[in-house]
Amino acid sequence: GAVVSQHxxxxxxxxxxxxxxxxxxxxxxxxxxxxxxxxxxxxxxxMATSNExxxxxxxxxxxxxxxxxxxxxLTLSTLTVTSAHPEDSSFYICSVMGEHxxxxxxxxxxxxxxxxxx
Amino acid sequence: AQxxxxxxxxxxxxxxxxxxxxxxxxxxxxxxxxWYVQSPGQGLQLLLKYFSGDTLVxxxxxxxxxxxxxxxxxxxxxxxxxxxDAAEYFCAVATSGTYKYIFGTGTRLxxxx
Numbered sequence: 001g002a003v004v005s006q007h008x009x010x011x012x013x014x015x016x017x018x019x020x021x022x023x024x025x026x027x028x029x030x031x032x033x034x035x036x037x038x039x040x041x042x043x044x045x046x047m048a049t050s051n052e053x054x055x056x057x058x059x060x061x062x063x064x065x066x067x068x069x070x071x072x073x074l075t076l077s078t079l080t081v082t083s084a085h086p087e088d089s090s091f092y093i094c095s096v097m098g099e100h101x102x103x104x105x106x107x108x109x110x111x112x113x114x115x116x117x118x
Numbered sequence: 119a120q121x122x123x124x125x126x127x128x129x130x131x132x133x134x135x136x137x138x139x140x141x142x143x144x145x146x147x148x149x150x151x152x153w154y155v156q157s158p159g160q161g162l163q164l165l166l167k168y169f170s171g172d173t174l175v176x177x178x179x180x181x182x183x184x185x186x187x188x189x190x191x192x193x194x195x196x197x198x199x200x201x202x203d204a205a206e207y208f209c210a211v212a213t214s215g216t217y218k219y220i221f222g223t224g225t226r227l228x229x230x231x
Contacts, residue, residue, distance in 0.1 A: 004161070006161070034219075042223065042224075043222060044162075044208070044221045045221075046218060049217075095162075106164050107219060108164070109162040110161050111160050112160065
């Protein structure tokens, strides 16, 4: 069954508005979640690491004020795209660690969110 | 720096034919290696992983991959492809001891009936 639930699966918003994407770990508590971005026909790029109870760690080149991450509980992380612009249109995917929270547990990915900014 | 190369952007095979998707990595120590599959508009599903031990690993859906340290490769294989295997396949490497995955650019598989 699904390990990670991501919502919404697709969203269309107007330029200048903000959009929130939720990522839930269904089977186990996840102290760490990861947010990826995938451009059309390209690979996944890690945006940030979301840590429960602390600030997210952003990858180089990712605007932390643009992409707000909140890891409010052990099962929920949210990514908010603030003041969205057409260039933010992309496929956003979250992932969580395996249930044993060890490096030998591969990541489980959500089904992604297709964001289109008009 | 670590990197992953998938030389083939597109591959087309006939249903029932064998398949091999190539993956080469660059990493100094023993990496953690993964193959994921992505259907259109979907997230990624883990096919198989290699951490240590037997260099030939079996995965789901009849896939297998072989880790060859001398060639820095982790190629994915399937003896007989099914139409439902049409998807995008990503190879990924993780630094041992971290969760930072580096993905290849993907190989899009098309299966002819």
